Amino acid sequence: MAKTDGQIVIKKYANRRLYNTGTSTYVTLDDLAEMVKKGEEFTVQDAKSGEDITHSVLTQIIFEQESKTGNTLLPISFLRQLIGYYGDQMQMVVPSFLEHSMRAFTEQQTQMREQINRAFGETPLGKNLQLPMQMVEEQVRRNTEMFQQAMQMFSPFMKPPVKESRKAEAKDIDELKEQLRAMQSKLDSL
Numbered sequence: 001m002a003k004t005d006g007q008i009v010i011k012k013y014a015n016r017r018l019y020n021t022g023t024s025t026y027v028t029l030d031d032l033a034e035m036v037k038k039g040e041e042f043t044v045q046d047a048k049s050g051e052d053i054t055h056s057v058l059t060q061i062i063f064e065q066e067s068k069t070g071n072t073l074l075p076i077s078f079l080r081q082l083i084g085y086y087g088d089q090m091q092m093v094v095p096s097f098l099e100h101s102m103r104a105f106t107e108q109q110t111q112m113r114e115q116i117n118r119a120f121g122e123t124p125l126g127k128n129l130q131l132p133m134q135m136v137e138e139q140v141r142r143n144t145e146m147f148q149q150a151m152q153m154f155s156p157f158m159k160p161p162v163k164e165s166r167k168a169e170a171k172d173i174d175e176l177k178e179q180l181r182a183m184q185s186k187l188d189s190l
Contacts, residue, residue, distance in 0.1 A: 008042035075172040
């Protein structure tokens with residue numbers, strides 16, 4: 001594939017079509033989502049101006065994925081908090097914090113998979129075993145606490161979470177539990 005500075009270049013035309021300059025083919029947002037999942041680096045440029053529009057295209061992919069599957073990764077309370085940071089003094093801190101959190105979550109996920117493989121080996125049980133609900137719940141709780149502590153560290157006058165936000169957090173955890181139960185049921189039926 002043709003690359004610029006080690007990355008694949010995707011050009012977006014006025015007719016909203018996306019063109020992969022490396023493969024000389026038109027691609028869809030689904031194709032770009034698959035490239036992301038495979039770890040392929042790419043940039044998206046406006047074909048006319050040459051402007052880098054990668055951020056807006058990746059955001060569009062997230063929107064498409066959220067609306068297509070019905071399985072949302074971004075709970076409403078999280079979206080509300082995120083929107084609340086726009087224009088706030090914390091706006092500059094949030095992107096690096098979220099990037100760090102996702103990197104830490106990915107590392108923890110890898111460690112948990114390795115632990116399951118060590119415990120159960122290459123047996124069918126080991127391959128299909130879902131993480132126990134308690135481990136996932138604990139991780140969500142720790143990540144939420146870490147996020148709150150980080151925000152309070154940067155804003156010492158920030159009010160502690162009120163009962164409504166705790167109710168929203170509990171609701172989010174309940175939603176995650178339900179999603180995990182549904183995934184477990186699907187895996188059990190396989």
